[in-house]
Amino acid sequence: MLKKIPFRRIRWPGWVVLIVIGFSFIYGMAQLVEAIRFDPDSEASSSPRIDFKTESTDTDTYTMSIETPVMEDPQINKPLNDWIKEEKEDFLKRVKENNKELGDGYRAHLIIQADSRQSTDDTYSFLFHSYQLVNDVRGKEHVKTFTLDGTEKKFIKLPDIMTTNDEMIQTIRTRLQGQPNAKIQEALKDPASWNWTLNGKALTLYFNEIEEAGPTRVEVPIHAILHYLHDKTADDLEVAEASIGMEEKYVALTFDDGPDPHVTPRILNVLKEHDVQATFFMLGSQAEKYPAVAKSVAESGHEIGNHTDHHKDLTKIGREQMVQEVLSSRQKIMATTNEIPVMLRPPYGEINRDVETVANDNGTSLVLWSVDSLDWKNKNAAAITSVVQKEIAPGAIILLHDVHSTTADALPTLLTTLEKEGYRFLTVSQLQSKLAAETASPFYGNMKKG
Known part of the structure; x- marks a missing residue:
């Protein structure tokens, strides 16, 4: 079920910008590097x-x-x-069952991405x-969590830290309104089996059984479930919530095309x-044309999103062509970066009901x-820096393009200027996780490029 999560900009005269997001694995999926460690200077000594x-495995029939x-x-x-062994065995079994269809340029793929983070002190x-x-065509996606x-x-399981009563x-x-009731009943019947993460802002749940398109992500604000948490966990999370610093000036840099x-x-x-670290919304055709460059973006630890295959206005093409634009690009980006682009930025910011449906059906968030x-x-x-400096506010998502040399010229001064003003930079998924706001009516803004 596609959700629309707008951001509130803290700036007079103040306006609300829409980020349409439904299914997402964006909390933490952005910064996948080969060595992720908790900082010993900032965490408890028991960390x-x-x-x-x-x-990595690369054969004639699968990767x-x-x-x-x-x-x-x-x-x-x-x-x-x-768990990873089970995933591999299941995948290799499916490869064996479909061996006749594989080869001659068509291969099966298994990608498992992992992330870790501290939830409370312990x-x-x-x-x-x-x-x-x-x-x-679509592939098989699911999420697994361990705490x-x-x-x-x-x-530990969720009932170990909170009351899971009726x-x-x-x-x-x-x-979960809008989902098939029978599937909801089945998914909710055993809280000990739920996939979940918890921090000072929200309890996030991932249900693999409800939608065919992929896992359903449910985020429950911490204030809504705080009284169900066991005392020690609640105390730890209240401390974490107080330390988040909602007035901190976080923004996200994004690069299109x-x-x-x-x-x-x-x-x-x-x-x-x-x-x-920034978020790059790639064109599949460009990733295919310049695979080494696309790979270097991923290897540098940046987040990668989908900007369709050929930058067509999705609202002006047929449903079948729309699906092809999204899925073909996704496949090309995966092939060159080994990253799964779980966010879609539609060209020109143009969205209609069909675009939302296609994104939802393919487990993709609209950003x-x-x-x-x-x-x-x-x-x-100079003009680029001036425009951004004039319009920026905490929580902003900044649109840039990594195809104009003047953008590269502007970037050093732009970053230095914003850093001096106290801004800190996150990927889009990190910013969404930190600033997911409860705002009123959505606003698209004047989005004729991108």
Whole structure:
């Protein structure tokens, strides 16, 4: 079920910008690097060291790219490794069953992405996103989560930290309106089996059984379930919630229409110098044309989204062609980056009901923007910085393009200027997670480029 989550811009005269988002694995899926560790200076001394290793397999009939968390305690590693082993065995079984259809350029794919983060002082969440494409168009997607009690060094279920009575379950059910009731009943009957993560802002649930398109993501604000949490967990989360600092000036940089062999590498260098991670909405045709550049974006740790295959206005083409634009681009981006683009930015920001349906059917979130740099129009470095500086506010999503040399020219000054004004940069998924606001009527803005 596609949800529309707008952002409130904290700026006079104040206007609300729409970000249409439904299914998403964006919380944490953005920054997938080979070594992710908790900072020992900022976490408790009991924090486990968590590394990630990547296994890649490339054969004539299938490819596999699997990220695995690795910790010093083998007993903690075992449940994670066992689940990954099951995924691999299931995938290889399907490959064997469809062996006649594979080969001659058509291969099956298994991609498992992993992330980890600290939930409270003593608990840590592991989030796995598995995508299998064997002999179908859409592929098979699902999410698996594990939550570790760092003190006890054991994995816990949701009923271990909160009361999961009928009243609490009804709170979840109300957020699944519009879904088939029978499937909801089945999905909700065993809270101990739920896939979940928890932080100071929300309880996030992932139900794999409700929609054929992929997992259904439900986010419940922390204030709505705080009284169900056991005392210690509630106390830890209240501290975490207080420390979030909602007045902090977070924004997201986004780049459309690439990758470009000349401009994109320049932009990556500037982002690296400033230690900034951004979101790149790629055209599938460009990713296919410049695979090495596309791969370098992913290897630099940036988030990757889908901007369709050939930058056509989706609202002006037929449903079948619309699906082709989205899925073909997705396949090309996956092939070159080994990343699953779970966000879609429609060209020109044009959206209608069919676009929303196609995005929903393919487990993709629709993402727009709130600040248009006008780099596509002005093509002047000073003007780009001036426009962004004038329009920016905390929570902004900034539209840029990694196909104009003037954008690369402007970026060093733009970043330096915004940093001096106290802004910090996140990927779109990180910003959505941090600033998912309860706002009123959505507003699209003047979105004629992108």
